[in-house]
Amino acid sequence: MVKQKILKFGILLLLIGVFSVGCNNEETLKTEKLQIVTSTSILSDITKNIAGDNADIAYLVPIGDNPEDYEPIPSDLKKISNADLIIMNGWGLEEGITRAINNITDTNIVYGTKGITPIPLAGSSEPDPHAWLNVSYVANFYVSSILNAIIKTDPNNEEKYRDNAKKYFDDLIELDNWIKEEIKKIPNKNRIIIISENALKYYGKAYGFKTEGIWELNSHEEGTPQQIARIIDIVKNKKIPAIFAETTVDKRYMNIISDDTKVPIAGEIYTDALGLYEFSNTYIKMMKHNTNTFVNGLSK
Ligand SMILES: [Zn+2]
DSSP states (O other), rough: OHHHHHHHHHHHHHHOOOOOOOOHHHHHHHHEEEEEEEEEEHHHHHHHHHGGGEEEEESSOTTSOOOOOOOOHHHHHHOOOOOEEEEOTTTTHHHHHHHHHHHOOOOOETTTTTTOOOOOOSSSSSSEEEEGGSSIIIIEEEEOOOHHHHHHHHHGHHHHHHHHHHHHHHHHHHHHHHHHHGGGGOOGGGEEEEEEEOOOHHHHHHOOOOOEHHHSOOOOOOOHHHEEEEEHHHHHTTTOEEEEEEETOTTTTHHHHHHHHHOOEEEESSSSSOOOTTTTSSSHHHHHHHHHHHHHHOOO
């Protein structure tokens, strides 16, 4: 009899144990962070400013690499299949990543460029994907698309996400105005950006620069003698005081042009990825660095 009581008591304890473990699990699920995957480090930073600490955000294309020719590795596929939300740029920037995503998940994908009128690639009807280099496009399109997608994924924290997005929007508008003021230091005749990939069309259109690249898109990268000769001619004819190189592109092409024309490479520009330095590890800092580099090189 006593034995039976002890047994019953034991079973009761066991049930309480199971029950409380069940509760704990539920609790953990509730506090688990949103899992968000972005294609680029730039999109990851923009998203972080909206999601705050409610999300774990991972980007796929490593710092220093180009999204245009990036093929996901096995650990990326794991991140993609675990994601609650996937954030991409769109307009053909992430072809390798898109192929991988289509094969392994039907998770919601949001595109930052949604709603923007594209500038086509030269000699093509395809859009140039680098719309994030116009800060007002990030403020008015990328932020709202990403905000809406995050709210849809986690409606309980809508107010927090809206507050974060509003604050970030204000910072971006301030940055946009700052760039417009800074570039006034550059004489009109020097307002041309020459670089390997002609990725600064949106920046140029927003802030008043002509842009030229050896090639149009990194995935079409060639650097043929004809392409290099064309840029050398432009640099010589327009008497441009400085040319530029990207952090994500092999410098030897711009070095050939600089050696031939004796025009210096005035600095490295962040176009397709953030940097690892204190001055380049967020989108806002990267855009400030780029603008300072253009101003320093071309205000002569
Ligand atoms: Zn690019």
